[in-house]
Amino acid sequence: MRSHTVTRMLAAAVATGLLLGVTPAYAFSDITDKGQAAIIQSLQDKGLIQGVTADKFAPNAKLTNAQAVQLIVDAIGLDAAKKKTDAPGWFVSVPQTAWYVPALKTALERGVTIDGTWNANANPTRQQFAKLLYLGLLQKGNYAKVSKYTPIADAKQIASKNRVAVEYLLLTKIATLDGKKNFRPTNAITRMEAAQMIYAAERMVNKSYASSGTATVTYKVENVDPEFNKVTLTRTNLPGNGYGLKIRRVDFVSDSEAVVIYEAIDPKPGSANIVYPATAVVYVPVVYDVTVKAQ
Template sequence: MRNKNRTRILAAAAAAGLLLSAVPAYAFSDITDSKQAAIVQSLQDKGLIQGVSASKFAPNAKLTNAQAVQLIVDAIGLETAKKKTDAPPWFLSVPQDAWYAGALKTALERGVVIDGTWDANGVPTRQQFAKLLYLGLLQKGNYANVSKYTSIADAKQIAAKNRVAVEYLLMTKVAALDSKKNFRPTAAITRMEAAEMIYHAERMVNKSYASSDKATVTYKVENVDPNFNKVTLTRGNLPGAGHGLKIRRIEFVSDTEAVITYVPTSPPSGGSGTTYPASAVAYVPVVYDITVKAE
């Protein structure tokens, strides 16, 4: 049923000039950056995004609200989120045969808060898109919560209601600042910028760059001396005595990024053997940005 719906949606979108036929890898003449081309190809292979013609992707074109909702719902599989409530009354004013109606209904039912001023053809800003994506991710799993402040040069331009969402996406590396440490929150998000965030969000959901279903884990980064940061992982909502948390490994995946992998632990059968506390600590050189994920 989902495949039939996806086919119908893509066909309708193509007819509206929104998403058109797929093309081979690196075939878009208007994408010259190899990393961006690889991101678009990956999303295209998964049926999440398409070009605007056989040879053009239009990376700098503005995304619409309808396209944003469709991307987020599809990329993170929002229809499988646990929460489900009735769509708000204002949804009845949306044309029910619109190509985006199904995705919008899913987003509203699964906890993504969108008010009645929503306009399908409107253009979301980067911070507005970040907020929608953040709300969608929250419905999909118990991801590691970050309590490390990011230095954002244009932070004053971020609305207070969107600040947590922006910080979250930056800390989980779903989004990134530019070379001048700006997020450009009030700029309209482009197709390429949305594709980049969606690419990393989809990987976060589908490749376990977050907590397992069995544990909710937060982590805190503290600078303890000029050379090292202390990273404290804490498991919450423990189901009982003996349940804990263990750091499995620390990988320095580049000159600037370290990945800490943990595993939730359960009490040993028979009541004997090693048990682990509900928190674990690691020390990482300050030159590394830190990502925490479940094994």
């Protein structure tokens, strides 16, 4: 999934203090919040982030455009497109040997639009990062569309071209508002803020839940009409005939959360030739954020 070698990544990280790369597992002394520490640990274990030193993550430091593109491409798992989009005119001025070029080319080829003259070392705002992340997610699947709008106190500061992206990330809980209902769209996004969004986005793209034994179930949410999302569950590691999947129920645990409960079906003795569906579908109103859980 990664487009360059670990050696190059580590070399670039030493030279520029990048957020991105593969590092050994360790705790950062400048992150004291348990929730943030858990997020950083998860992303670090997957080789998506690293600190600026062995002991410091610099959570409040600003992200760069180069780091943003690399992080999104790696976390979402974008790869080269079969039908490539032409590169914008400004791409010819980008040093072709730069560490971030493979990820930048992949993003552009997959249709992730980057407006204007791109500066690798400039700092994207929160709304600009939201737009890039939103476009990246669209390349991976037909996720739920924006069907309702969130009251945002500083909505007037969000550029019209970025509004749908911000609303989408809020709807899917990839992004959140602060205590005063502000998104702070014109603020430069920090390393911790980017990590939090990427953590949620990566989970949405790569969701899988294990039931008893070795059964693994993945799911995706697709918007099918203004009222309902289609939730498709797939059992991905069928060991043979007679193994399948059933949806038992949907629990509406709050006004905005729904949990789809499933059961992995294994063959009974002497019935291995019975075929059970490996996928199951349920429809959930669009107002609910969907998660999936084994019975």
